[in-house]
Amino acid sequence: MSSLIQVFAKAPLAGRVKTRIAKTLGETAALNLHKLLCDHIIQVAQTSQADEVEIWTTEPNAYFDVFAAPVWIQQGRELGTRMSFSLRHGLSRFDRVLIIGGDAYSLTPDYLNQALSALQETDVVLGPAEDGGYVLVGATQTWPVLFQKVPWGTADVMGTTLDIMLANGIGFHLLPEQWDIDTLDDLRKHAPDLLQQLEDTIN
Secondary structure (H helix, E strand, C coil), X not given: CCEEEEEECCCCCCCCXXXXXXXHHCHHHHHHHHHHHHHHHHHHHHHCCCCEEEEEECCCCHHHHHHCCCEXXXXXXXXXXXXXXXXXXXXXXXXXXXXXXXXXXXXXXXXHHHHHHHCCCCCEXXXXXXXXXXXXEEECCXXXXXXXXXXXXXXXXXXXXXXXXXXXXXXXXXXXXXXXXXXXXXXXXXXXXHXXXXXXXXX
């Protein structure tokens, strides 16, 4: 079964990425953090067993050229619409598709390989996040309902998604809980190495 990983990442533009962290560390540090996270997660994806890795971003940006990966522009106004579109696009060419967030710093190649393996046995695989969302979603067919009426950006994303799958008879597999980097507290707790790098650029 062929496999594809789609990395969802905003274009690196000052003032438009990691805005919560920018309030404390400044827009330049937030932009640098965004790039560090993207560098890391794209390399992790490219080290996995996936046949191909794509970058799905918000608008064209030369920053992504260095990764030697196809770059696509997200389509739709809300996150659910964008993911539904990219999943459909990917499944028209590959048997298994994973979507991961560009700030999911805890992901490893082995974790992604586990997700791909799970899709040999089930319809959907999810990587729960400790904040109530998820850092990874994968499927072997398009499930538009999976992304509908989900309160994106809240602690209810994962719970709502589970309810949708149970109500629609969608088979699924849950991977171990992960975390992503959205706030300064996330940095302090999970990625002090990144925080030190950012502080070095500020000082």
